[in-house]
Amino acid sequence: MKLRTRLFIFSSVFLIALPVLGYYFIGEIQQSLLQGQEKTQSMTASTIATVVRGYTDLFDTDEDALYVYPLRLNVDIDGYSTLGEDWHGFEGRLSSAENDAFSLLLLDDAQFLYAYIRVEDDDIIYRNPRYVPLDSSDHIRLEYIDPEGHVQRLVLLAEGQGNVSVYEVNDDWQSWKNGHHVNAVYGVWHETDAGYDVELRLPIKWLQRRRMSISVVSVFGENERYPDTIVSTRKLKSDTLNPLLFRSREINTRFENFTEASSQICIIDKYRRVRAVIGGDEKGSSLCQSTDKVSDDLVEKVLSGKIETRRIVKGEKTLIIAAHPVFKDNRVVGAVLVSDSDSQILSQQRDTLLAVLFASLTLALLVFVSLLAFSSWLTFRINRLNVQTSALIDDSGRFISNIDLSDNRHRDELGELSRGFSVLLDKLNNYTRFLESMPGMLRHEILNPVNTLSLSLQHLQDQGASDRMSDSTGSIDIADNAIL
Known part of the structure; x- marks a missing residue:
């Protein structure tokens, strides 16, 4: 690899x-x-x-308190807008009274308390002016404690769809106190497939004592017109009004x-x-x-x-x-x-992850380019060293140029390798030159008479171990010394 x-x-x-x-x-x-x-x-x-x-x-x-949601946007009391549109998505937040006879939703702002009443009634009987008692038609009763601590009673009724009539009544709910319409309370009556809806609004300053109850009354018969069913937010057989639970x-x-x-x-x-x-x-x-x-x-x-x-x-x-x-x-x-x-x-994690990813990609690119450049440069130097060392010797093994490798000047590992190659090749070159000069030197030594005589005397000296030659050994040494 x-x-x-x-x-x-x-x-x-x-x-x-x-x-x-x-x-x-x-x-x-x-x-x-x-x-x-x-x-x-x-x-x-x-x-x-x-x-x-x-x-x-x-x-x-108390647990039977009526919960009042804070109102963030305006509510149009028209009776024709859907609950989801006009009452800003409070569908499903209505509290149900006994046997689900009616449902109630209360909202408030700095000036008014708003009420949305949904009544199930398959036989709606509207007010007929010929009947004097105020409880002779389907109606809604509203009780509250005023700032002075007195219980006030209001009845809301209608002769048909549209604006409701609001009167202050006596304890019997049949007769009004003064016969005047309560203009401070505004409401609208609207029929539905299951019964009718009533939207109303009254001043919040009336409810400083935070006590109020709402009752829905259904009368029996178009002719009889007597209260048949009364469903209230109050507990059964209790004279205490419901607490209003404001945030x-x-x-x-x-x-x-x-x-x-x-x-x-x-x-x-x-x-x-x-x-x-x-x-x-x-x-x-x-x-x-x-x-x-x-x-x-x-x-x-x-x-x-x-x-x-x-x-x-x-x-x-x-x-x-x-x-x-x-x-x-x-x-x-x-x-x-x-x-x-x-x-x-x-x-923060997403920003950090993107920063890490960007830094990683940038670092990866830089490292990849750097490693690619470094490996290419390293490979180039290795190949150059291989080419230069191969070019110093011909096919017969003789040096054809002087030893001068380019990496000798570098101080890294390849420079040390190059200098080692230079020393080795220099020694090999000197040895090769010595071998090339050896035949000439031997020829010169062999053809020289003095060397021939010296060699002969040396040979005689080496063979002079016999007894008959012992007398002439001294003479050979004297002749050998004289030649040298």
Whole structure:
């Protein structure tokens, strides 16, 4: 396998492992951020739970209270618009009275209380002026306690579809007090396939005592016209009007700086009813904004006195909820829920992942180009060294040029290899020259007479071990020394 291929494989493995490890560590960072967010939300819930203990009116409310949703947009009291359009998506939020005889939805703003009443009645009997009693037709009774503490009674009736007539009546509901129409209350009666709908509006300042009840009365017979069925929001055989359960604007104002755009604080009572909502928006959060009660599964543990943190997966998003109970005299009277989505963390993770991916791709490109350039340069030098060393010797093994390799000047490993080759080739060149000069030297030595005589005497000396030659050995040494 060539060096360039090895470098390419090694760099590819490294460059693939880098984004994979980056993705793994980003996931670990996300889990760490989510845990940190859970702890932060839990601390926020604990702080708010401690503060709202002093707001006893948030939690001292009966279970049969009438829930009032805050109104965010204007409502047209016309009787002809659908509930989803004119009442801004509150379909499914109507509370049902006894035996589902009628359903009720209450909204409020700074000036008015709005009511949407849906009645099931297959035989509608309208008011006939010939019948004097005000309870001689199908009608709606409204009772409330005024700011002075007095019970006021209003009857809403109609002679047909359109605007309703509103009168202040006596205790018997049959006669009016002054005969004048109550112009401050405006309502519209509209027939439906199942019965009729009534939309009405009355001043919110009348309800400072926060007590009101609504009853729907159906009369029997077109001729008899006596009250046959009365269905009320009040409990049976109870003279107490229903409490009105408004969301606390004071709490909203006090804690409005505790939340960010994606988070929401929800305060509930022991009946799971939403008492205050801070932050969030109606479309983006379904925890508390558009409901009167939160899910029992969501707050079952916290209303038993336990602190809870959970994650709810909704599609691609995760909703983090931290819940803390509110205690009063060692009793759980409510709870504080702090919810936030992981959208900010996911956004940060997405940005980080894109940054890591971009950096990885940029680094991969730079490393690939660098390794390609380096391997090409390294291969070029190796090939050049091979060509230069091969060009120094011909086919017969003789050096045909001087030894001057280009990489001798470099101080890296290839330079050291090149210099080693130069030393080795230089020694080989010297040895080759010596061998080439050896025949001439031998010929010169053999043809020289003095060398011939010297060699002969040396030979005689080496063979002079016999007794008869012992006398002449001294003479041979003297002659040999004289020649040298």
